[in-house]
Amino acid sequence: MTDIASVSLSRPLADVADELGRSFSEFGFAIVRDHGIPAELIARAEEMSKAFFALPDQVKRAYKIDGGSGARGYTPFGTEKAKDAQVHDLKEFWHVGRDLPKGHPLSEFMAPNIWPAEVAGFKETFEALYAAFETAGDTILRAIALHLGLAEDFFVPTVEDGNSVMRLLHYPPLETADAEGAIRAAAHGDINTITLLLGAEEAGLELLTRQGEWLPVSPPEGALAVNIGDMLDRLTNGKLRSTTHRVVNPMGEAAHRSRYSMPFFLHFRPDYIIETLPGCIDSESGASAPAPISSHDFLMQRLREINLA
Template identity: 30%
Template sequence: MKLETIDFRAPDAPQRFVESLRHTGFGVLRNHPIAQPLVQQIYQAWQDFFLSDDKEHYLFNPGTQDGFFPSSVSETAKGNNVKDIKEYFHVYPWGQIPPALRRDILEYYQQATAFAAQLLDWVERHSPAEVARHYHEPLSRMIKDSDKTLLRILHYPPMDGHEPPGAIRAAAHEDINLLTVLPAANEPGLQVQSRDGSWLDVPSDFGNIIINTGDMLQEASGGYFPSTTHRVINPQGADMAKSRISLPLFLHPRPEVVLSARYSAGSYLTERLRELGVI
């Protein structure tokens, strides 16, 4: 298993990207249309936010899941019994957002969502006919007017060596949604599990954008596109003193979208959030 970086502008980029999703669950793109200065600006502004007391004024709403989630309520990955070492903020256009951070983060939300819709078109166009027949509607239409697509700003704080035994920044897990769009973080650490069980570093050159398939696309494609296990490992040595900011966009369909004979998008999301213990 090998993860190669694909030039978004190359004529064969759509086919190579979809092949990468099929074989690894991940695709890494360079020369993409997401504005890199905007990403850098967001990283710096939100790192300052997480290091301030302002975050406590935006505690999450349990019913709507928007706002700041402190480390005390951080997720525990399915099958684990130790919380991840992280805190995060859930951004929805309709939800609470610090006013000083609102303009840039919503601009990024719009850019990344439009970009993801294009990638879903690539996936559908290059799905074999026997796979595409499973789609109950065009993939990019599944997200049209959805208010469930989630932008999560993650802060992995510096480590002091006294973390709970077995705890890492993000334990091995799969994503719930259709696709996840992730600009390369400001520090490395993301790994994907290969079919033989070994762990591979995901290319994290600053400026790359990383896309992975989620459980909903796996379900909608009848298992053709795998939802691959991944994690964020703890830094070592001097890097332990560094924070890590990450900016995943989790692309969610409208709740009524039919994924398969077993699930709608809404029923699938509810089931998984209960497993994670966040509802």
């Protein structure tokens, strides 16, 4: 078995495209270094995330939006479950999404952001981080397009004004009552196009290989763990894999401290129709491609499965 690729985006995209593609095909994951997100911005965002989650529970719950499917603001501990899981994950999180101008044709799909008044500079910091994630995501999608034999800018219109969401995640220290039968994030696949994850240096993230073994994903500090989501898996008819992954409970001293991370779930536009790329249909095997579906319909179908809609 080859290793998960670790590539630098300081290299020409044509030089890293197939290395990334090979890793996404085999593992669904790759490590991306030199991604352009400033280290100072990452450090500031991490401190503000910690400051928010340290607020009293009743203060945080004031930012929970009822009926919002968790798309904006705060989602309390014990809400989200992996598909088909019997118990909830051991986490709480905050979502930042895209703010669209009034009257935008896609505004019906994306609610305005809300911001916690208790953490100074929160809005400005996370708006900057959201934009930096988008820029890094654009570069990775350009490499994926080259690997698939498409024009480098193929994905640009598919994700323009996309319903991308940045999640600030807090896994609290484990308590005996919390941990019974539950882990920090149960085995699941991501719904979206690609996920860019900051904060995976802390042990716990694992992917399920084709051989049925759990493999740790351990990026160096400041690097991104990037994985394929179900939407891109569907678009490529499984050529690029949305791999089952999880965050397991730590042992020893690590069980008594919090774990924080910041994934960016990059999404297609809500009105983009996910229809298998012609180059990803194997006419010789006779295997049928999945039926076309809009990005929004696919998202809502999956959100219902994980207890968020």
